[in-house]
Amino acid sequence: MLQSAEIGPASGVSTTPVMALSGITKTFPGVRALSEVSLELYPGQVTALVGENGAGKSTIVKVLTGILQPNEGRIEIDGQETTFPTALHATQAGITAIHQETVLFDELTVAENIFIGHAPRGRFGLIDWPAMRRKAKDILDRIDAPLDPMMPLKELGIANKHLVAIARALSVDARVVIMDEPTAALSQKEIEELYELVERLKSEGRAILFISHKFDEIFRIADRYTVFRDGQQVGAGLMSDVDEAELVRLMVGRDVDHIFPKSEHRVGDTVLQVEGFAHPTEFDGINFELRKGEILGFYGLVGAGRSELMQAIFGITRPSGGKIRIDGSDAAIHSPADAIANGIVYVPEDRGKQGAIMGLPIFQNVTLPSLSQTSNRGFLRLAEEFKLAREYTERLDLRAASLDQDVGNLSGGNQQKVVIAKWLATKPRVIILDEPTKGIDIGSKAAVHAFMAELAAQGLAVIMVSSEIPEILGMSDRVIVMREGLIAAEIAGGDLTPETLVRHAAGIGAKP
Amino acid sequence: MTQFLKSREALLIAVIVALLALIASRFPAFIEPSNLSKVFNDTSPLILLAIGQTLVILTRCIDLSVAANLALTGMVCAMLNASMPGIPIPVILAIAVSMGAVMGAINGLLVWTLSIPPIVVTLGTMTIYRGIIFVISGGEWVNSHEMSAAFTGFPRAEVLGLPMLSWIAIIAVAMFLLVIARTPLGRAFYAVGGNPNAAVYTGLNVGRTQFWAFVISGTLAGLTGYLWVARYAVAYVDIAGGFELEVVAACVIGGISIAGGAGTILGTLLGALFLGIVKNALPVIGISPFWQLAISGSAIVIAVAFNARASRTKGRIILKRAEGTA
Numbered sequence: 001m002l003q004s005a006e007i008g009p010a011s012g013v014s015t016t017p018v019m020a021l022s023g024i025t026k027t028f029p030g031v032r033a034l035s036e037v038s039l040e041l042y043p044g045q046v047t048a049l050v051g052e053n054g055a056g057k058s059t060i061v062k063v064l065t066g067i068l069q070p071n072e073g074r075i076e077i078d079g080q081e082t083t084f085p086t087a088l089h090a091t092q093a094g095i096t097a098i099h100q101e102t103v104l105f106d107e108l109t110v111a112e113n114i115f116i117g118h119a120p121r122g123r124f125g126l127i128d129w130p131a132m133r134r135k136a137k138d139i140l141d142r143i144d145a146p147l148d149p150m151m152p153l154k155e156l157g158i159a160n161k162h163l164v165a166i167a168r169a170l171s172v173d174a175r176v177v178i179m180d181e182p183t184a185a186l187s188q189k190e191i192e193e194l195y196e197l198v199e200r201l202k203s204e205g206r207a208i209l210f211i212s213h214k215f216d217e218i219f220r221i222a223d224r225y226t227v228f229r230d231g232q233q234v235g236a237g238l239m240s241d242v243d244e245a246e247l248v249r250l251m252v253g254r255d256v257d258h259i260f261p262k263s264e265h266r267v268g269d270t271v272l273q274v275e276g277f278a279h280p281t282e283f284d285g286i287n288f289e290l291r292k293g294e295i296l297g298f299y300g301l302v303g304a305g306r307s308e309l310m311q312a313i314f315g316i317t318r319p320s321g322g323k324i325r326i327d328g329s330d331a332a333i334h335s336p337a338d339a340i341a342n343g344i345v346y347v348p349e350d351r352g353k354q355g356a357i358m359g360l361p362i363f364q365n366v367t368l369p370s371l372s373q374t375s376n377r378g379f380l381r382l383a384e385e386f387k388l389a390r391e392y393t394e395r396l397d398l399r400a401a402s403l404d405q406d407v408g409n410l411s412g413g414n415q416q417k418v419v420i421a422k423w424l425a426t427k428p429r430v431i432i433l434d435e436p437t438k439g440i441d442i443g444s445k446a447a448v449h450a451f452m453a454e455l456a457a458q459g460l461a462v463i464m465v466s467s468e469i470p471e472i473l474g475m476s477d478r479v480i481v482m483r484e485g486l487i488a489a490e491i492a493g494g495d496l497t498p499e500t501l502v503r504h505a506a507g508i509g510a511k512p
Numbered sequence: 513m514t515q516f517l518k519s520r521e522a523l524l525i526a527v528i529v530a531l532l533a534l535i536a537s538r539f540p541a542f543i544e545p546s547n548l549s550k551v552f553n554d555t556s557p558l559i560l561l562a563i564g565q566t567l568v569i570l571t572r573c574i575d576l577s578v579a580a581n582l583a584l585t586g587m588v589c590a591m592l593n594a595s596m597p598g599i600p601i602p603v604i605l606a607i608a609v610s611m612g613a614v615m616g617a618i619n620g621l622l623v624w625t626l627s628i629p630p631i632v633v634t635l636g637t638m639t640i641y642r643g644i645i646f647v648i649s650g651g652e653w654v655n656s657h658e659m660s661a662a663f664t665g666f667p668r669a670e671v672l673g674l675p676m677l678s679w680i681a682i683i684a685v686a687m688f689l690l691v692i693a694r695t696p697l698g699r700a701f702y703a704v705g706g707n708p709n710a711a712v713y714t715g716l717n718v719g720r721t722q723f724w725a726f727v728i729s730g731t732l733a734g735l736t737g738y739l740w741v742a743r744y745a746v747a748y749v750d751i752a753g754g755f756e757l758e759v760v761a762a763c764v765i766g767g768i769s770i771a772g773g774a775g776t777i778l779g780t781l782l783g784a785l786f787l788g789i790v791k792n793a794l795p796v797i798g799i800s801p802f803w804q805l806a807i808s809g810s811a812i813v814i815a816v817a818f819n820a821r822a823s824r825t826k827g828r829i830i831l832k833r834a835e836g837t838a
Contacts, residue, residue: 335715340715356707364699380693
């Protein structure tokens with residue numbers, strides 16, 4: 001697309017990539033996470049990697065760092081083909097990653113963290129502490145980090161932990177530095193310091209892969225961009241040749257290849273009102289209403305506070321202010337049990353951690369919140385439990401040999417159905433689905449979507465938190481976009497387009 | 513049925529039968545009904561404590577204070593009986609049960625409200641309870657001649673050919689089989705231990721569920737405290753010293769997962785019986801009691817290895833065609 005040899009980068013350094021990936025494909029059971037993607041990283045330049053959640057950014061980072069091995073494709077360093085069977089191989093090739101949540105050791109000192117795995121050795125192969133301290137100090141000085149090498153890491157804030165991670169990258173003389181949303185948890189001042197550091201790494205000739213959702217910072221520090229969408233590379237080039245609108249178009253501009261079963265249904269009376277909901281650190285000023293038979297979508301970037309808000313509505317965390325009304329009267333919700341009693345249920349995002357209980361058979365998973373229904377004078381009636389479980393698992397078209405089967409032996413899609421069946425069995429009025437189809441195969445997705453539409457048609461009020469734009473657009477009657485803990489926009493009808501969602505979620509064109 | 517044959521319980525039954533056959537080949541008298549009932553009676557305190565421990569371990573906790581609880585309750589009962597021989601046995605039983613329950617509740621409250629790791633809480637209360645025994649007894653023993661005949665007679669009293677102690681263990685097993693299989697609380701033990709996060713979203717109170725497990729464990733320990741002191745007709749500071757480890761061992765051998773959420777009461781019963789048989793058989797065969805420790809220890813290691821293997825095969829099944837057969 002571009003004659004990079006002629007159009008030199010802004011910093012005017014090399015135009016041959018230090019690292020080039022081509023035709024990289026990585027599949028997981030039922031999911032094609034990466035499909036023949038290519039990515040080039042140039043010395044002394046920052047390449048921004050952008051894409052929606054689930055576009056494959058994390059997967060490519062894992063491929064680059066040797067944590068995952070691609071099924072197909074070619075990795076070249078300085079034009080030489082290579083492979084990374086383990087993470088150690090990638091480290092030795094000079095590739096290092098600074099993760100969103102830094103992967104460091106809290107109980108060790110700064111110096112130990114910097115030199116973990118390659119500490120300077122003295123006599124008898126023992127760690128040479130004075131040398132390690134001195135070298136750590138040298139590296140920290142180079143990046144102007146005012147840290148004591150002997151300080152335990154746990155006493156540092158996130159920004160300083162990033163500095164330690166960067167120092168570690170320098171200690172192995174990394175040629176490729178991957179930064180995965182490094183500014184997500186930093187204050188404005190810390191972000192400025194990080195930008196300076198990025199500039200310094202650039203001037204030392206290192207190639208930087210910068211993953212970010214924030215357009216302002218991409219335009220500020222990146223020289224090149226690569227856009228991923230649905231596991232494919234859909235565009236790459238120089239930042240100077242692109243504008244925000246073009247990047248957004250590349251990120252979201254796709255055909256909706258999935259027919260959504262949104263039925264025409266009547267939206268009824270208001271069931272749930274959330275008024276002035278606030279939390280000291282997660283969200284503020286949340287007001288919305290939900291009606292019978294409505295599917296209300298919640299869109300936003302990861303970390304926009306959507307799940308945190310839903311958890312507060314469900315009584316898992318305490319809000320600092322605001323109230324919930326059900327059918328117009330105040331509801332006191334202090335625990336999930338209260339929420340369930342009020343007809344609100346929450347299907348969490350992480351099925352493994354928060355949904356299914358492995359080790360319990362399917363029917364016991366389904367009836368767990370409904371045991372008062374299926375028991376008599378304090379004793380459980382297994383026949384009733386089977387009946388209830390059968391009723392709801394059949395409605396969801398669950399495929400299992402027997403309801404006695406352990407949930408852990410089911411596929412992800414079927415586990416999701418068990419979790420949803422569990423909640424429907426409580427006969428809720430409001431159901432909150434958090435990323436209901438994340439990580440499940442296409443077939444199960446369609447079943448979940450069809451069922452969601454059916455629920456709404458039956459008069460249930462549905463809140464769907466989703467980061468997948470087609471799903472949000474295809475299923476929702478109305479969408480609330482959250483950004484940084486606030487409601488950025490409420491969109492309905494003809495205004496519901498991929499572009500408006502992304503603009504509001506990323507804050508493009510909004511006041512900072 | 514085939515599923516049962518592959519289970520831990522079936523394996524333990526096979527091991528126990530093989531063990532008994534092996535012993536019987538040299539010492540046929542060991543498997544006479546009268547001797548087996550003696551072995552069962554001797555194992556009853558272990559069974560009682562192991563049932564309580566099972567519930568605690570199911571909820572991802574551990575109760576190391578059970579033996580100290582047993583000893584303190586036993587000492588209090590013995591001292592009461594020595595000073596006031598007129599107190600009827602039902603009152604003694606009520607005191608034992610309530611004391612045990614209160615000590616269990618203390619553990620449970622610390623775990624629930626202060627979120628202190630259970631191993632730390634019960635290690636602490638274990639030491640405290642033992643310390644209190646010393647304080648109240650001044651290190652003195654309560655010997656059999658100070659106890660009333662009714663006091664020491666109760667656990668030995670025979671009903672339908674079995675001593676009371678055995679009956680209490682049998683009743684406890686039956687009761688907790690029912691609690692586990694047929695009550696919301698029993699189900700909650702598994703849910704809370706199997707996936708505490710998911711349990712929260714299901715509206716279960718994880719801390720409260722763990723609290724009740726500790727209360728039950730304490731109650732059984734208290735009850736056993738009286739029975740133990742009365743049966744052996746002696747009470748002193750170090751009674752049942754180290755017994756908590758044997759209790760945990762019975763659970764682990766019985767297939768209760770230390771990670772919580774998996775295991776059965778039947779497994780625990782079999783685990784306790786296995787240890788009981790080994791302990792009673794060794795002197796008969798003429799093997800030094802020191803070997804008993806080594807054998808119990810080996811059984812624990814083998815059982816844990818089995819548990820680890822079982823949980824590995826329980827992992828995610830990726831192949832679609834393997835799903836139906838799992």
